[in-house]
Amino acid sequence: SESFTADHKPLLGEAPEVRGFYLGCGFNSAGCGKELAHWIIHGRPEKDMYGYDIRRFHHSITNNSRWLRERSHESYAKNYSVVFPFDEPLAGRNMRKDPLYQVLQEQGCVFQERHGWERPGWFNTDTSAPILDYDYYGAYEITKNKDYKYNELLGKEYTFDFPPHHGTIRDECLACRCSVAVFNMSYFGKFYLMGPDAKKAADWLFTADINKAPGDTYYLAVGGAVAQHNWSHIQTVLQDQGFDCTMADHSEDMGMISIQGPRSRELLQEIVDADLSNEAFPFSTHKIITAAGHKVRAMRLSFVGELGWELHIPKESCVPVYQAVMSAGAKYGVRNAGYRAIDSLSIEKGYRHWHADLRPDDTPLEAGLAFTCKMKTSIPFLGREALESQKATGLHRRIVCFTIDERVPMFGLEAIYCNGVPVGHLRRAEFGYAIDKTIGYGYIRKPDGGVVTPEYIRSGEFSLERMGVVYKARAHLKSPFDPDNKRVKGIYSTE
Structure with a gap:
């Protein structure tokens, strides 16, 4: 058996x-x-x-x-089925639905399943595609679902080419880059870390310096697909270190929408009671404010590389706040956007995805995230010694961004060659609509096992192999999109 x-x-x-x-x-x-x-x-x-x-x-x-x-x-x-890049299960669906599920489904949302949650994948403008009860593929004398729109849309994705709605995802991405887009991220885990040792625990658990905002309670927003893993990891560390603090899980009690793009400030300013200027509300800060008459936690953050805010909203306030955002945004061309757009926008900006660009066997230094580590302080944190040792010996592996000019999709696992010799493989790849190129990120090693220097990357001739065909690639040490990080600061060129 x-x-x-x-x-x-x-x-x-x-x-x-x-x-x-x-x-x-x-x-x-x-x-x-x-x-x-x-x-x-x-x-x-x-x-x-x-x-x-x-x-x-x-x-x-x-x-x-x-x-x-x-x-x-x-x-x-599906044991022997071909595994296509964007397949989704038909079984075990609609187990965890956030407060905006119904209103988004009515607007044509095609959902993805992530560990029980239904989260927006992309928006089909023709018709809604509700997910039906599992039909066991017609086995056990169960009637097979007929005229199943969601299943039809999935079937059209069974390709290793660009999907048929490539243009729809492009429109979502460009709405975010050029005007404003709204992302429902309610599936995020939302935890509170509190108690007498909360600051001590936060210092030890997190590589970033959290002393700028000392307190005895910390609010943690964690990707929904990794929420259980994060929860278990933090609980284990608290127990092993003997910290006197507790965690509370409020994931189901709150929703979260992210309003992103050059017009996001104008839109939000119409429905909130707070000053959203750079001076009053700088990047990477948060406040409790009122939005459309409802109390929300606003965070000026972006996972797509634009001016924008996340609103963390009590469950019962989610629909009215969302409707107010969409109503105020109509004149700015606001658009619903899903996680397929986030995948593209985030790789274009060079933001890292967990377990694609970042795995448990990668270090922040190898991943280009040294700026997230409080190495300039003397504060001890979990993993500090390993990072100091790696910094002293140099990086023998380093993440690199690649772009290709040919219009072919890539999905991750494609081989990376430097001067004709294999040096690694892509972890993640997507099409970047603003730069109009396929983008991939992967870790490379030198064939001689030496330190991977920026000069080695700059001087090498790189190529990527997709399904037996090799394509010339350009290596980038910085993101090819907004490398100076101006857009999240609200600085948009007038050219």
Whole structure:
């Protein structure tokens, strides 16, 4: 007999519910034993095992027998299917829906599933595409779903070329770059870290210097797909270090919308009671404000590289605040946008995605994120010694941005060559609509194992191999889009 799990991958690692209890199940082959042994002894595996880590599943779905049954059935049914880049499951859907789910579905939202949550993928302008109950592909005398619009749209994505709605995603991206777009990010995990040792814990847990805003409570907004993993990791560190503080999970109590683009300030200024100028509300700050008569936490942040704010909103206020934003934004050409647009916009700006550009076996220095680490202070933090050691010896591996001029899509895992010799592979690739090029990010090593210097990257001749065809590539040490980081500061060229 064979074992099948809900996502066709093994279940390994420490159980979130019981410290010291490790699992190694859900698969029928060897090779994981060595990593699991290392995990048990050292508290973490040596290699990147995140895709197998049992903490990838949120506790609300591991306790849900319907979700487990449906998803495990579909993973078996699709065992030998070709894995296309943007496939989504039909099983175990509509398990976790945020307050804006219905209003977005009515506007043609095509949803993605991420660990139980339905999050916006992209917006189909023709018609809505509701997700129906799982039909077990017609097995067990269950009537197969007919005229299933969502399934039809997925089927059209079964290509290794650009998808048929490439232009729709482009329109969402360019609305964000040229005017204003609204992203529903309500699936994010929203945690509070509080207690007498909260500051001590934050100092140890986070590489960034949090002393600019000392306090005894910290609000953490975490990507929904990694919320369970983050929660478990933080709880483990609190316990191991003996910090006197607690975590509270308010993920289901709040929604979150992100309003981004050069017109975002004008739009928001019409519905909020706060001054949104650079002086009054600088980048990377937050305030409790009133939006359309509702109290919200506004953060001036961007994951797409534009002027913009995130609004973290109590559940019951989400729909009225969203409707006020869309109403005020009509004259600016506001547009709904989804995560497919975020994937493109973020790679264009050079922002990192967890487990694509950044994995547990990468360091912030290799990932070009040294600026997020408080190395200039004397404050100890988890991982500091490893970073100091790596800084002293130099980087033998480094993330690099690549662009190609040919109009072909790439999806990640394409080989990277330097002067004709393989030096790595792309972790992530998307089409960048503002620069009108395919963009990829990958870590490279020198063939001789030496330090990867900026000069080595500047002087090399790079190429990328997609499905046996090699394309000339240009390596960039900085993002090819807005390398001076002006747009998030609200500085837009008038040229």
